[in-house]
Amino acid sequence: MRRANRIGLILGAGVAFATPAAFAATASPSAHARAAAALADIQVAISTIMAAENGTTSGPANYVRAAQSAINALVGSKDPAFDPHVPNPGDATGSMGQVNALLDQTATPPYVPALHGVQVNELAAVAYLQEAVKARGLNAFQTASSSALENLEVAEGRTSQYDVLGGMLGAIANTSLAVPDGAPTANGCAAPKAVGYGLHHGWLIWHAVKPGAVSIPATGTASVKKENGMLVLYTAAAPMVQHHCAAHAAAATTKHAAAPAMIRPVADTLPAKRPSLLIDAAAHTAASPALYTAAQAASGKAVYATNCASCHGANLQGVAAPAIAGTEFLKTAASNKYTVSILNTIVTQNMPFNNPGSLKPGEYAEVMAYLLASNCYPAGKTAFPTNPPSSFGTAPLAAQVHPAGTPNKLGVCPVK
Ligand code: HEC
Structure with missing residues (x-):
């Protein structure tokens, strides 16, 4: 809903895009087909604009028509920004209509962030193209159409990136959208x-x-x-996802190994002699290994303030982005089966969301230390590693039984 509203707002229309109801009459295309169509529309918009930029001697009427054609391919024929008097080199749904349909579902497949990136860039491109359509003179046209092109190239994206910056190509290359x-x-x-x-x-x-x-x-x-x-x-x-695979396999084996031990004592032994099973389990959770030093967490606090707080909140409580410490985060972590190692992969590969990979390895280790400290994990003598081996941090993230610090009402342990 939020997506549809935002698009409507920016394009100044009440009903901006075809909702799934509009597709109900025909069999719904597969997600792969939608993604491929969305990509094709972006690509035809790019080539239309490039042809117009190269052929500006043919006169304003032609290049202005080209800009409107590119808009048509992006927005689709149901959108108020569509002009039926100008040819549509794309399909009737338009790239944005396809992307919107892909996003308009309750599940959140991993291509969602990339498609949000596509949406934002397509909206910007359409806004520039609308300027190009109104341009008086070649210079104004070229400035606006070049800006539109830049946005469309980001929306087209690249296969080597699977996050928000991957665009349509990144999403198709790295997710289920690839599967015909x-x-x-x-x-x-x-x-x-x-x-x-x-x-x-x-x-x-x-x-x-x-x-x-x-x-x-x-x-x-x-x-x-x-x-x-x-x-x-x-x-x-693949490398990032294979981390998750390992975590799942580990979780599965632990469950299998634990099950017989839990069942048999109840049946075969005197209950009074065997309450230790429960205590064992608790002791196991409490004995969280110390994975970072206090000095790292203290430096990590500053790294966090500069690079993360704008989205995740000064107290890690979540603002524009989700909470990343405390009770709420640990619920997410449990349902996603996050381990320390997976958390490290998310942070080092995908964060900061707007500029992934931009911190130095030492700064990533420090901010990880800060996240663990904020989640009440104990500090120790060994630093959080900059390049952890696969054996590192494989235990699931969990609330600490004897927290290192006093959690506030959000379950976050303040770090000094
Ligand atoms: C521009 C905003 C932004 C910045 C800056 C940012 N993040 Fe994020 N972060 C996000 C968004 C949005 C998500 C959710 C992404 C998703 O759901 O795919 C996220 C997700 C996360 C998650 C996973 C949370 C979960 O619920 O799965 C962690 C951990 C995280 N960020 C840590 C960091 C750290 C550490 C930094 C600083 C180095 C940082 N982020 C900087 C926007 C940001």
Whole structure:
């Protein structure tokens, strides 16, 4: 709902985009088909604008028409910004209509942030193109249309990025949007056994093809391996997602190993002799390893204030972005099965959201220390590592039984 309102507001219209109801008459296209159509509309808008920029000697009427054509391809024929007197080089739904339909569902697949990025950039592009349409003179046209192009190139994106900056190409390359209707899929955490797409929680990890396949598919590829007589194309997101795989596998084995031990004593032994099971479990949670030093957490506080607080709040309580410490965050962490290691991957690869990877490795370690301290984890003698081995931080993030500090009412331990 928020998305639809925002678009309506910016384009100055009450009902801006086709809602799913508008598609109800026809069979709904697959998510892959929508994504591909959205990308094609962006690309045709780009080529239309570029042709107009190169052909400006043909006179204002022509380049102004080109700008309006690009708008048509982006917004689709149901939008008030659409002009039926000018040809639409795209499809009737428009790129933004397709993106909106993909976002208009209750689930939040991993392509959501990337599509939000696409939306924002398409809105900006349309606004510039509307200036271009009204431009008096070549210079004004070129300034506006060049700005529109810049936004559209970001919306088109690149396959090597799977976050908000990946745009349409990044989303198609790294998520379930890659999978054409009816194509075989498999558990992406396992090694590929047959041609198809390996998925985990909506992320695409690999795409396996026959070696003789004429063209490497359009999914972006970070690395290619020969496995089981197939070519296996691993996505840019694969390393990050494989962390999650490991966490899930670990969670699953722990459960299996724990189950018989929990059941048998109740049946076979005297209850009075065996309350220690419960105590063992509690002791296990309490014995959180010390994963960082107090000095790191103190430096991390400043790193956080400069790079993270604007979105996550001065007290980590969540403002524009979700809470990242305290009771609310630990609920999210539990439902997503976050471990310290996964948290570190999120922070080092995706944060700051607007500029991922922009901090120095030492600063990331410090801000991680600050996050752990704020979540009431104990400090110790060993620093949080800048490049943790895969064995590091595999325990699930959890509320601390004996918190290191006094949690405030949000469950956050203030760090000095
Ligand atoms: C420009 C805003 C912005 C900045 C700055 C930012 N974040 Fe985020 N962060 C977000 C958004 C938005 C999300 C949710 C992303 C999603 O749901 O995919 C997020 C998610 C997270 C999460 C995962 C939370 C969860 O519920 O899964 C962590 C941890 C996090 N950020 C830490 C940080 C740290 C540490 C910094 C500073 C180094 C930082 N962020 C800077 C916007 C920001």
